Amino acid sequence: xxxxxxxxxxxxxxxxxxxxxxxxxxxxxxxxxxxxxxxxxxxxxxxxxxxxxxxxxxxxxxxxxxxxxxxxxxxxxxxxxxxxxxxxxxxxxxxxxxxxxxxxxxxxxxxxxxxxxxxxxxxxxxxxxxxxxxxxxxxxxxxxxxxxxxxxxxxxxxxxxxxxxxxxxxxxxxxxxxxxxxxxxxxxxxxxxxxxxxxxxxxxxxxxxxxxxxxxxxxxxxxxxxxxxxxxxxxxxxxxxxxxxxxxxxxxxxxxxxxxxxxxxxxxxxxxxxxxxxxxxxxxxxxxxxxxxxxxxxxxxxxxxxxxxxxxxxxxxxxxxxxxxxxxxxxxxxxxxxxxxxxxxxxxxxxxxxxxxxxxxxxxxxxxxxxxxxx
Amino acid sequence: xxxxxxxxxxxxxxxxxxxxxxxxxxxxxxxxxxxxxxxxxxxxxxxxxxxxxxxxxxxxxxxxxxxxxxxxxxxxxxxxxxxxxxxxxxxxxxxxxxxxxxxxxxxxxxxxxxxxxxxxxxxxxxxxxxxxxxxxxxxxxxxxxxxxxxxxxxxxxxxxxxxxxxxxxxxxxxxxxxxxxxxxxxxxxxxxxxxxxxxxxxxxxxxxxxxxxxxxxxxxxxxxxxxxxxxxxxxxxxxxxxxxxxxxxxxxxxxxxxxxxxxxxxxxxxxxxxxxxxxxxxxxxxxxxxxxxxxxxxxxxxxxxxxxxxxxxxxxxxxxxxxxxxxxxxxxxx
Numbered sequence: 015x016x017x018x019x020x021x022x023x024x025x026x027x028x029x030x031x032x033x034x035x036x037x038x039x040x041x042x043x044x045x046x047x048x049x050x051x052x053x054x055x056x057x058x059x060x061x062x063x064x065x066x067x068x069x070x071x072x073x074x075x076x077x078x079x080x081x082x083x084x085x086x087x088x089x090x091x092x093x094x095x096x097x098x099x100x101x102x103x104x105x106x107x108x109x110x111x112x113x114x115x116x117x118x119x120x121x122x123x124x125x126x127x128x129x130x131x132x133x134x135x136x137x138x139x140x141x142x143x144x145x146x147x148x149x150x151x152x153x154x155x156x157x158x159x160x161x162x163x164x165x166x167x168x169x170x171x172x173x174x175x176x177x178x179x180x181x182x183x184x185x186x187x188x189x190x191x192x193x194x195x196x197x198x199x200x201x202x203x204x205x206x207x208x209x210x211x212x213x214x215x216x217x218x219x220x221x222x223x224x225x226x227x228x229x230x231x232x233x234x235x236x237x238x239x240x241x242x243x244x245x246x247x248x249x250x251x252x253x254x255x256x257x258x259x260x261x262x263x264x265x266x267x268x269x270x271x272x273x274x275x276x277x278x279x280x281x282x283x284x285x286x287x288x289x290x291x292x293x294x295x296x297x298x299x300x301x302x303x304x305x306x307x308x309x310x311x312x313x314x315x316x317x318x319x320x321x322x323x324x325x326x327x328x329x330x331x332x333x334x335x336x337x338x339x340x341x342x343x344x345x346x347x348x349x350x351x352x353x354x355x356x357x358x359x360x361x362x363x364x365x366x367x368x369x370x371x372x373x374x375x376x377x378x379x380x381x382x383x384x385x386x387x388x389x
Numbered sequence: 390x391x392x393x394x395x396x397x398x399x400x401x402x403x404x405x406x407x408x409x410x411x412x413x414x415x416x417x418x419x420x421x422x423x424x425x426x427x428x429x430x431x432x433x434x435x436x437x438x439x440x441x442x443x444x445x446x447x448x449x450x451x452x453x454x455x456x457x458x459x460x461x462x463x464x465x466x467x468x469x470x471x472x473x474x475x476x477x478x479x480x481x482x483x484x485x486x487x488x489x490x491x492x493x494x495x496x497x498x499x500x501x502x503x504x505x506x507x508x509x510x511x512x513x514x515x516x517x518x519x520x521x522x523x524x525x526x527x528x529x530x531x532x533x534x535x536x537x538x539x540x541x542x543x544x545x546x547x548x549x550x551x552x553x554x555x556x557x558x559x560x561x562x563x564x565x566x567x568x569x570x571x572x573x574x575x576x577x578x579x580x581x582x583x584x585x586x587x588x589x590x591x592x593x594x595x596x597x598x599x600x601x602x603x604x605x606x607x608x609x610x611x612x613x614x615x616x617x618x619x620x621x622x623x624x625x626x627x628x629x630x631x632x633x634x635x636x637x638x639x640x641x642x643x644x645x646x647x648x649x650x651x652x653x654x655x656x657x658x659x660x661x662x663x664x665x666x667x668x669x670x671x672x673x674x675x676x677x678x679x680x681x682x683x684x685x686x687x688x689x690x691x692x693x694x695x696x697x698x699x700x701x702x703x704x705x706x707x708x709x710x711x712x713x714x715x716x717x718x719x720x721x722x723x
Contacts, residue, residue, distance in 0.1 A: 073681075100681075101681050101682040102682070103682055103684055104682070107684075179564070199564065199566060199569065201569040201570065203570075206654065206655050206678055207678045207679070207681065207682070208460075208461070233460070234460060239656055239666070239667035240654070240666065240667060241568065241570045241572055241654040241666050241667070242654045242655060242667065243572070243651075243654065244650055244651070244677075244678055248535075248651070251535070251536070255536075255540055255570070256540075256569055256570045259570070
């Protein structure tokens with residue numbers, strides 16, 4: 015016991031030493047960025063960045079953000095990026111109160127928040143959304159020997175609203191003629207807490223199906239009462255352990271479970287990174303967006319574009335169009351450029367299972383970021 | 390010490406002894422312990438004030454206003470703040486009651502075994518193990534409950550509802566099945582019971598051990614069997630302690646968050662069906678669930694629920710005090 019404690023103390027002392035060593039240069043060199051650098055020079059020869067960048071918001075981006083943070087900090091050792099996964103609403107609030115430099119959010123800002131962002135940002139151009147985290151949502155189920163089922167939106171809505179109660183119901187069987195379905199009861203599993211996954215799943219059902227129980231989207235569960243658990247892990251665990259269950263989770267967590275291929279147009283599309291990115295490119299911008307740089311999408315859940323998977327969660331990075339401090343501007347734009355880059359998107363894909371954004375979108379985001387000014 | 394026989398020291402007394410070499414230490418220690426004691430009052434008052442101030446906006450705004458701002462309080466579905474608190478208070482009490490019903494007889498049995506039946510060596514080891522159980526964090530109990538216990542219990546629940554389904558609490562859903570996963574109030578109550586057994590056992594064991602030996606020997610000398618001795622000497626003497634211990638256990642069960650949060654498929658209703666999913670939730674678990682994404686009005690509403698829980702625990706404790714003080718007059722202690 016005593017030895018263990020002592021070893022722990024030595025280890026933590028060592029960590030402290032390293033941490034201090036890592037910190038000290040940044041303290042010395044903070045002055046360099048404070049000296050006014052001519053705007054625009056960064057893009058040609060990136061000056062050495064230093065300082066700390068603070069963001070907060072959606073917990074859906076948390077593991078991707080970890081990867082981006084590590085990747086960005088390894089090429090910019092004097093920068094500290096911190097991201098507090100307080101939730102989308104909390105992240106937008108902190109951003110519009112000026113407490114953070116950027117926010118992560120699964121949902122778009124409402125009119126009030128747009129106005130708040132104008133207050134918080136320099137100048138009067140307010141803030142914009144950049145869709146940098148695209149994550150397909152998988153409908154997962156646990157039936158022995160079945161890896162994939164085909165369903166259209168009406169069938170999924172029927173199952174999750176409690177109208178379809180057995181696995182061999184005609185609605186499911188007709189779309190899966192080659193699969194032998196058991197006659198067991200369907201146990202639906204949903205998130206007990208409010209979540210972006212629930213919100214996007216229900217948004218899909220509201221827009222793509224004709225028989226869903228609610229007319230409006232909500233982050234809280236609106237379907238039939240069933241089993242539920244707090245958080246993604248709980249839902250995955252419940253489905254994994256109980257045969258006959260069906261639920262919905264972030265696709266990266268679907269693992270070995272069976273998944274549902276969605277009917278899009280005339281074909282059935284299983285989730286994949288490309289299919290998820292395709293639906294974003296096929297979607298129009300939302301009404302009320304803040305000018306042409308605001309890439310706030312109105313996701314087209316009813317798309318018939320070939321190979322698109324419309325059940326996706328898009329999480330935005332919200333940034334100002336103008337920052338009052340040059341150092342802050344440089345930090346935000348360089349970091350978000352890294353996030354939007356092919357390298358950053360790859361990192362997120364391997365760390366969080368997200369779908370990399372398309373090359374066109376990446377280029378467009380970089381252009382927008384280059385246009386962000388410091389007042 | 391010289392002052393032990395005297396009435397509590399007044400300022401004048403302290404003056405008198407101020408030349409005594411230990412006078413300063415004496416006063417300092419007195420002040421420190423008085424400070425420590427008043428800190429409890431201050432903390433309690435601070436918590437109560439915090440709850441009241443933070444809950445005020447939600448308590449004073451109309452339910453329509455509140456449901457505009459807080460989407461999980463929908464007036465159209467009848468779930469006003471008051472109604473939601475009602476469901477949650479019911480769920481909290483129901484699940485705690487299940488836990489107490491299971492835990493109290495078991496704990497008293499364990500405590501009696503340790504204090505009066507087991508050989509000394511075994512009793513010591515057992516007592517130590519019980520104390521260890523109390524040290525397991527609730528999140529570990531929650532994980533264990535969710536991953537290990539529930540899957541084992543589910544077939545038993547199905548059997549229970551098939552054989553005893555005519556009793557409303559064990560009734561199955563309309564399609565004749567209970568929850569397919571076992572994430573129900575019964576499971577939460579069971580795991581809570583296991584969590585509060587160590588507390589109730591530890592306190593009652595200490596009380597039972599303090600039974601005057603004379604009483605026990607007198608009972609045995611009158612020809613009582615060991616069970617009669619326990620019934621006539623130990624239990625009457627220990628009754629206030631047993632009630633106090635039960636209330637301590639109840640206190641923990643009422644406020645337990647993590648285990649319920651991880652084990653229960655939550656829902657809001659006044660349903661008596663403890664084997665069906667999505668029927669109940671507790672206040673603490675509901676707060677934990679809704680807090681991460683709550684806005685300002687939502688946080689205020691959640692704190693109102695916290696205030697309700699605070700009041701319930703306060704009432705439980707006052708009731709326990711009252712029962713104990715009423716019983717103590719008749720117990721063998723006097």
